[in-house]
Amino acid sequence: MALIDLSKKEVHCKIVYYGPGRCGKTTNLLYIYNAMNANARGKMLTIETKGDRTLFFDLLPLNLGKVNGFEIKIQLYTVPGQAIYAATRKLVLKGVDGLVFVADSLRVRQAKNIESLEDMKANLLEQNIDPEEIPIIIQYNKRDLVSTPIPTLDLEELDRDIKSRLDTLTFEAAATKGAGVFETLKEISKRTVRYVAEKNLVSKKQK
Ligand SMILES: Nc1nc2c(ncn2[C@@H]2O[C@H](COP(=O)(O)OP(=O)(O)OP(=O)(O)O)[C@@H](O)[C@H]2O)c(=O)[nH]1
Ligand SMILES: [Mg+2]
Numbered sequence: 001m002a003l004i005d006l007s008k009k010e011v012h013c014k015i016v017y018y019g020p021g022r023c024g025k026t027t028n029l030l031y032i033y034n035a036m037n038a039n040a041r042g043k044m045l046t047i048e049t050k051g052d053r054t055l056f057f058d059l060l061p062l063n064l065g066k067v068n069g070f071e072i073k074i075q076l077y078t079v080p081g082q083a084i085y086a087a088t089r090k091l092v093l094k095g096v097d098g099l100v101f102v103a104d105s106l107r108v109r110q111a112k113n114i115e116s117l118e119d120m121k122a123n124l125l126e127q128n129i130d131p132e133e134i135p136i137i138i139q140y141n142k143r144d145l146v147s148t149p150i151p152t153l154d155l156e157e158l159d160r161d162i163k164s165r166l167d168t169l170t171f172e173a174a175a176t177k178g179a180g181v182f183e184t185l186k187e188i189s190k191r192t193v194r195y196v197a198e199k200n201l202v203s204k205k206q207k
Contacts, residue, residue, distance in 0.1 A: 019102035021081035098192030135191035
């Protein structure tokens, strides 16, 4: 749940990047971290990794500037995508205000994309969050691989696998190169802040 701090005029929202192992969640955050002005971002915290696998989570705090006189502070989290870290994913989802579901364009990951999407929906429902109501953006990542000999999924297949199970806006991305990364971030931030404001999903803190 978002926090609004009336004494500091700040709104804090939590956005979680969800998706199967190796789909590119940490890569999204790393690109954002490296591209953003140092004033607008805090330290990127990576809690336990093995090679490039996230074992716990990543956290990147961002300061998105003012809306209606309130500073908008966003915390970006990634879950560990590997199947065995189910309990950690549930933990990271606690208090989520908006999500990006990152799907992998690699054909070999087709089943894992679907499995992860269903896992995300089930975990949201378990926390009494309606996946049709909370802001979620779908990102089809690794689109740079489409022009290589590596077998990839085309957009129609991704829509059939993913969008048919969660009807929301989709963005194409190539996170390693940054393509689509900020488009995704801007849209989910906008929707999340609006959702939090409209729903008044805030615990008010006043000194
Ligand atoms: N070609 C290509 N590779 C990518 C892209 N995004 C990520 N990768 C690569 O995919 C691998 C996995 O990326 P990560 O960002 O670590 O994946 P993750 O989703 O955080 O994985 P877990 O932490 O295991 O859940 C890395 O080698 C990345 O460089 C992309 O858009 N294109
Ligand atoms: Mg990761």
